[in-house]
Amino acid sequence: MICVLLIIFILYFISFIVTENYYYRNKNYFKHNYKEYDDFISKETCYTFKQKIVNNIYFEDNPLNDSFKNTKGILIEFTDKNDYNAFQSKNLEFLYPYYKKIKKPYANHFIFNILAIPPSKKKKMSIAYHYDSTLSLNEIDESYFSHDIVPECVSVTYIAQPKHMKNGKLQLIKYGNWINVGNITPSIGKMVEFNGKLYHGVESFYDLDNSNTYRISLVLEQYCV
Known part of the structure; x- marks a missing residue:
């Protein structure tokens, strides 16, 4: 019985490796x-x-999938x-110099x-666990053996x-929900880069002062296609 359970466990684990x-x-x-950079941009610039x-007219309900339910944002693909x-x-346009600063030389397609x-x-998670596969090219091939392109880094x-x-x-998690490789504490001005093959999500948060202040981040998915 123990051997059977061990085999099932091994096969289950292998399935996550194959998926990733x-x-x-x-x-x-x-x-x-992942890599972290504290004070990557100043608090004044963040503000x-x-x-x-x-105040941007395009700032509205997030157009992404249900993992991002109840969030707001602006999305561009280029x-x-x-x-x-x-x-x-x-x-x-005011964010273009920031983008140029963090753009990887090997990346040629982007979701901002x-x-x-x-x-x-x-709830436990503000953003449910997911892989970033937002690129529109992923919607072209829907055959059984198709795969999704994920970013080189986010x-x-x-x-x-x-x-x-x-x-x-x-x-940040590898192999489905098996190995936690990072728990990043956000702070204003911090930048984190993580591998696009990592399964990831954002745990829920609240303000000890009970304010309704949103947490805002700039997310650049950097693909090489």
């Missing part, structure tokens, strides 16, 4: 699980970014050939998502959050 390495693919240019974002025009189309998450005590910079925020970590 076959169904979600990148070219493995980013060699780390300026936040004010321009929340290549390295039309990047400035994409930012300009949503009145985001301004993500605003409301505080909540009612760059996240936190620009606003409640003053006395509790919880809200970015959780």
Whole structure:
């Protein structure tokens, strides 16, 4: 009986490895699980970014899937050939120098998502666990043996959050839900880059002062296609 259970466990674990390495693919240019950069941009710059974002006419309910339910944001998809025009189309020219600063030399397709998450005590996760496969090219091949292209890396910079925020970590996991490789505590001005093959989500947070302040981050999915 123990041997049977062990075999089932091994097969179950292998299935997660196959899922991560076959169904979600990148070219493995980013060699780390994740990297953190405290004070990547100044708090003054973060405040300026936040004010321009929340007053942007395109700042609205997030168009992504149910993992992002109840969040707000602005989403653009572009290549390295039309990047400035994409930012300009949503009145985001002020973020273009930031994008150029963090853009990887091997990346040529991008999803830029301004993500605003409301505080909540009612659920465990603000953003459910998921793989980033937002690229529209993934919708072209829907055959049984198709796979999803995931980013080489995802760059996240936190620009606003409640003053006395509790919880809200970015959780990074390998092989489905088996191996936790990172729990990132957000702070204003911090940037984190993580491998696009990681399963990830955001735990719920709340403000000890009971304010309704959103947490806002700039998320750049960097693909090589």
